[in-house]
Each structure stands twice: as C-alpha cells, then as structure tokens.
Amino acid sequence: MLVAGVLPEGARIVEARCMACHQAGGIAPMAFDSVRAIRPWAKAMSQSIRKGTMPPWHADEASSEHLAQVRALTEGEKKTxxxxxxxxxxxxxxxxxxxxxxxxxxxxxxxxxxxxxxxxEIPAAGTLQYTFLVSRLNFETDRWIAAAEWKIDQTQVVHHINAFVRPPGSSYVREAPVGQLYVASRAERAARRPEEREIDRRELLLGYEPGYQPQGWGAGRAKLIRAGSDMVFEIHYTANGKATRDSSELGLYFARSAPRERVLTISPADANLVIPPGEANYESRVSATLLDEAKLVSMQPHMHLRGKAYRIELNGTRRLLDVPRYDFNWQTTYFFKEPLLLRKGDTLQCTGWFDNSANNRFNPDATKTIYWGDQSWEEMNVGFMEIAIPAGRDADVVKLSGTTRPAGGRAENPR
Ligand code: HEC
Structure with missing residues (x-):
C-alpha cells in the first residue's frame, strides 16, 4: 500500500517532464494534472514513451550531451x-x-x-499571404534587450512569426506602411542597397514557431536595438477550418545593466535549393565562416514539411547538433549548456536532408519540383544560430556561403 500524501516517483517525473506542456492552458491538448486525469491516458502515455515520441525531442543522444534543457527522459526516468x-x-x-x-x-x-x-482576421480556409507589420519603437537611445518572449493568442492559426530589428537607414521593406498589417511583394522584400551589410539591414530578434518555449540568452548577454530602429514582424497565419481572430504580442525585457556580450542571430540559408519530384534524400548545405571569435549560444534548424534530417557541424569534423528525425511541428531552438567558443576562421556547416517522395507522410505533393519559399509546401534550409561577441565589437562577424543571394530572393523559382 502507498502512504497517502507522498507523491510517487512516477508522478514526480510527469510533473517535471510532461506538465510544462500537459497542463490547463498548455500547448498539449490534455492536462496531466491529477492521477485521475492521467488514468485514461496511461496506456497512450507509456506507448508514446516507448516509441520515443513523447516528450518531443529530436536531437540524438550524442549531441544532447552538451545541450541545455534536454526534454528526452533518461533511461532511469523512463523505467520509473x-x-x-x-x-x-x-x-x-x-x-x-x-x-x-x-x-x-x-x-x-x-x-x-x-x-x-x-x-x-484569419478566414476558415485558403492560403494566406505572408503578412508584415512595421512597428515604430521610438527608442531615443540604444537599448539592450536581455530577453524577449512571445505571447501567441491563437496558436492554431499562427504558424510562425519572425521579429526583425530594422536599424535606421536600412533598405528592408522601406515602402511598408507603419502600424498596420500589410502584404509585401516579393520584389519589395528582396530589395536592398548594393553593398549594404546584412547587420545594417535587419537582424532577427526572436522567432516564434510551433514548439516555441520562452528562454533568455543568459546572464550578461543581450541583443542590441539601436536608437531609431523599427521592429518588423513577418507573420505567417494559416487557416485552420474556423474563422479566427488573432492578437499576438511580443514582450521585451530591457537589460538592467550594460551586458558583457552582444547576441546576434546569423542565418545561413540555401535559397537555391531545387528538390526533384520523388527525391527521397535531397541534400542542401550552407555554411558560415567566422571573421572573428565568437561564442555559439543556440541553434535552430529550419525546414518545412519535406525536411527529414539536419546536422550542424564545426569545420567539417565536429558534430554540434544532430537531428536524425526532423519534425516540422517542433522547431526546437537548441541551447548549449555552456556557449561554445568559436575561433576566427571557424566554419559552421548546416546540412539539411529532404524527402520529396510519396513515402514522406507529411509530403503535400511528391510530383512537384520544390524551390525555396515561405509556404509550408515550398522549402527552406536555414540554420538559425545565435552567437555572442564582446559587446563593443563590430557585429559584422560572419561570412555566409553556399547561397548566392539572401533568403527571400528566389530568382530561380520559375513561378
Ligand atoms: C514540449 C511539450 C510537451 C511535453 C514536454 C510533453 N508533451 Fe505530450 N504532447 C504535446 C503536444 C503538443 C501533443 C499533441 C500533439 C502531438 O501529438 O504531437 C502531445 C500529445 C501527447 C500524447 C497523445 C499523442 C500520442 O503520442 O499518443 C501523449 C500520450 C503524450 N503527449 C504524452 C506525454 C508524456 C507521457 C510526456 C512526458 C513524459 C509528454 N507527453 C511531454 C506536448 C508535449
């Protein structure tokens, strides 16, 4: 007989490993907030644990060793x-x-x-254009952002949002109106001044994707928003069978003191991918070479429905992240326990594999040639990575290669 009042070890593991999502108001459809609520799910729970589908975690064990907030259960926890x-x-x-x-x-x-x-207003059905919003920040001085967090109103219709900082003088969606939702044309989105450095054009502050969990960049680290910058939101809403109204928010937390390190997002992207119909193992590779030393804080592979596996390697030899079974529904940002020191000249390689065959159950159409594009039935290979550099150092620290033009260009897409 169990002693009343002492929570069994198994229940403690559910609290620690399942309830972040499985609670009232959480992202999972059912709450495991009492043994009574768990009972009808016990069989499905043990099956999902045995199959390895829950908790959702897609990095393999070897790369998980140096990652923070690993969701996978240890063998001991699994058994208990x-x-x-x-x-x-x-x-x-x-x-x-x-x-x-x-x-x-x-x-x-x-x-x-x-x-x-x-x-x-999100209609019940149809394809929604990529939506933009330019927000004036009206910062009169440079501001350091210690953390940012999304509060998504209707997660079933918000597919993803990227919040970019647009510094003063940037060419990025210059024509867009301020303060209202707006659909920018491809040409507007691709427009840029010759010689404009990416860091002077825009910088990703924070992305929201399915699977998102709020997280700061660590003590003493912050992102910089220069005086006079705007925030540009790129929003992808998706119809979900029911007309819905969404009002999502982005919260900013200012650093209390000057940070030691500035965090930047780099995003090597292969905008030239061309995936033949039926191809089950298309490989796309891009890389970023460090022009100065930096620390690697986080990594987030980004592909769409045909994404199959992803790997991030250092100098072609050291595996930093291995995602053998990529899942579009879980766009996890993987943080290191301790940021990894990168030296000048180091190269980060991001390789994505795509399955455009009929065997991929997520594949919307195995008969089409697939190009780069925003929509889930188009493809992307982006290796989002956050790096930290000493706060006063020049932020133009990477040289991207493997792609001949910035993400969003897609001159080769014949449509
Ligand atoms: C990071 C969030 C998250 C965590 C942690 C998590 N789940 Fe889930 N779980 C979900 C979401 C979202 C769904 C519904 C969508 C889906 O099935 O992927 C789900 C669905 C399920 C389902 C129903 C579908 C199936 O696979 O049978 C079971 C059972 C389940 N979870 C068990 C667990 C258990 C047991 C744990 C802890 C050991 C756990 N989950 C931890 C997010 C989570």
Whole structure:
C-alpha cells in the first residue's frame, strides 16, 4: 500500500517532464494534472514513451550531451515512469500534480515593453499571404534587450512569426506602411542597397514557431536595438477550418545593466535549393565562416514539411547538433549548456536532408519540383544560430556561403 500524501516517483517525473506542456492552458491538448486525469491516458502515455515520441525531442543522444534543457527522459526516468504508468496502483491513487511553471501569462515575468500585433482576421480556409507589420519603437537611445518572449493568442492559426530589428537607414521593406498589417511583394522584400551589410539591414530578434518555449540568452548577454530602429514582424497565419481572430504580442525585457556580450542571430540559408519530384534524400548545405571569435549560444534548424534530417557541424569534423528525425511541428531552438567558443576562421556547416517522395507522410505533393519559399509546401534550409561577441565589437562577424543571394530572393523559382 502507498502512504497517502507522498507523491510517487512516477508522478514526480510527469510533473517535471510532461506538465510544462500537459497542463490547463498548455500547448498539449490534455492536462496531466491529477492521477485521475492521467488514468485514461496511461496506456497512450507509456506507448508514446516507448516509441520515443513523447516528450518531443529530436536531437540524438550524442549531441544532447552538451545541450541545455534536454526534454528526452533518461533511461532511469523512463523505467520509473513506465513502471508507475503500468502498475495497478494507479487506479487507487488520487494525487494532484503541480506543473514546474504555469502555462498562462508571461513566462519570463512582466515585460518592460509589450508590442501588440493588430488583430488579424484569419478566414476558415485558403492560403494566406505572408503578412508584415512595421512597428515604430521610438527608442531615443540604444537599448539592450536581455530577453524577449512571445505571447501567441491563437496558436492554431499562427504558424510562425519572425521579429526583425530594422536599424535606421536600412533598405528592408522601406515602402511598408507603419502600424498596420500589410502584404509585401516579393520584389519589395528582396530589395536592398548594393553593398549594404546584412547587420545594417535587419537582424532577427526572436522567432516564434510551433514548439516555441520562452528562454533568455543568459546572464550578461543581450541583443542590441539601436536608437531609431523599427521592429518588423513577418507573420505567417494559416487557416485552420474556423474563422479566427488573432492578437499576438511580443514582450521585451530591457537589460538592467550594460551586458558583457552582444547576441546576434546569423542565418545561413540555401535559397537555391531545387528538390526533384520523388527525391527521397535531397541534400542542401550552407555554411558560415567566422571573421572573428565568437561564442555559439543556440541553434535552430529550419525546414518545412519535406525536411527529414539536419546536422550542424564545426569545420567539417565536429558534430554540434544532430537531428536524425526532423519534425516540422517542433522547431526546437537548441541551447548549449555552456556557449561554445568559436575561433576566427571557424566554419559552421548546416546540412539539411529532404524527402520529396510519396513515402514522406507529411509530403503535400511528391510530383512537384520544390524551390525555396515561405509556404509550408515550398522549402527552406536555414540554420538559425545565435552567437555572442564582446559587446563593443563590430557585429559584422560572419561570412555566409553556399547561397548566392539572401533568403527571400528566389530568382530561380520559375513561378
Ligand atoms: C514540449 C511539450 C510537451 C511535453 C514536454 C510533453 N508533451 Fe505530450 N504532447 C504535446 C503536444 C503538443 C501533443 C499533441 C500533439 C502531438 O501529438 O504531437 C502531445 C500529445 C501527447 C500524447 C497523445 C499523442 C500520442 O503520442 O499518443 C501523449 C500520450 C503524450 N503527449 C504524452 C506525454 C508524456 C507521457 C510526456 C512526458 C513524459 C509528454 N507527453 C511531454 C506536448 C508535449
């Protein structure tokens, strides 16, 4: 007999490893907030654990060693949890479980500044154009951002959002109106001044994708928003069978003191990929070479429905991240436990493999040649990486290769 009041070890593992998502208001469809709520799910839970589909985690063990916030269960946790879920005791227990943190509200605390995206009406069906919003920040001095967090209103219709900082003088979507949702043409999006450095054009502050979990960049690190910059949101809404109104928000947290390190997002991208119909293992490779030393803070592989596997390697020899079974629904940002020191001249290679065959159950059409594009049925290979450099250093620290023009150009797409 179990002693009343002492939470079984298996239930503790559910609290720690499942409830971040499986709680009321969490991103998972059912809450595991009591043994009673768990009971009807116990079989599905143990099956998903045995199959390795839950908790969702797609990096392999070897690269997981140096990663922070690994969601995968250890062998010991797996054994304890399965024993508990399979045991007849479960039907006699009546415990309440508590999540490690509540799903509702801002996870990182009350933001210093909240940027609101105007309400968007999402129709029940149809293809939605990539939507832009330019927000004036009106910062009169440079500001350091210690963290940023998305609060997504209707996760079922917000496919992804990228928030870019547009420094003063940038050519990026110059013609876009301010403060209203707007569809920018391809030509507007691709326009840039000759010789304009990417860092002077735009910088990704924070992306939201399915699977997103709020996280700061670490003590002493921050992103810089220069005085006079705007925030440009690139938003991809998707119809989900029901007309929906979405009003999502981005919260900014200002650094309390000057940071030691500036965090930058680099995004090597292969805008030239051409995936033949039926091809089951198309390889696309891009790389970034460091012009100065930097620390690698996080990595996020980005592909669409035909994405199959992804790898990020250092100098062609050291594997930093291996995602053997890429899942479009989980665009995980992988953080290092300790940022990795990169030297001047180091090269980060990002390789994505795509399955455009009929065997890929997510493939919307195996008979088409696939090019770069925003929509889920088009493809991308972007290796988003956050790097940290000493705060006063020049931010133009990488040379991207493997692609001949910036993401968004797509001159080779014949459509
Ligand atoms: C990071 C968020 C997250 C965590 C952590 C998580 N889940 Fe889930 N889970 C989801 C989401 C979202 C769904 C619904 C979509 C899907 O099935 O992928 C889901 C679905 C499920 C399902 C139903 C579908 C299936 O695979 O049978 C089960 C069972 C499940 N989770 C069990 C677990 C267990 C057990 C744990 C902890 C050991 C866990 N989950 C941890 C997000 C999570």
């Amino acid at each position: 949890l399965l024993t508990w879920l399979d045991s007849p005791d479960l039907s006699k227990q009546n415990f309440i479980l508590t999540p490690p943190r509540a799903a509702a509200g801002w996870q990182l605390g009350t933001p210093d500044l909240i940027l609101r995206i105007p309400a968007a």
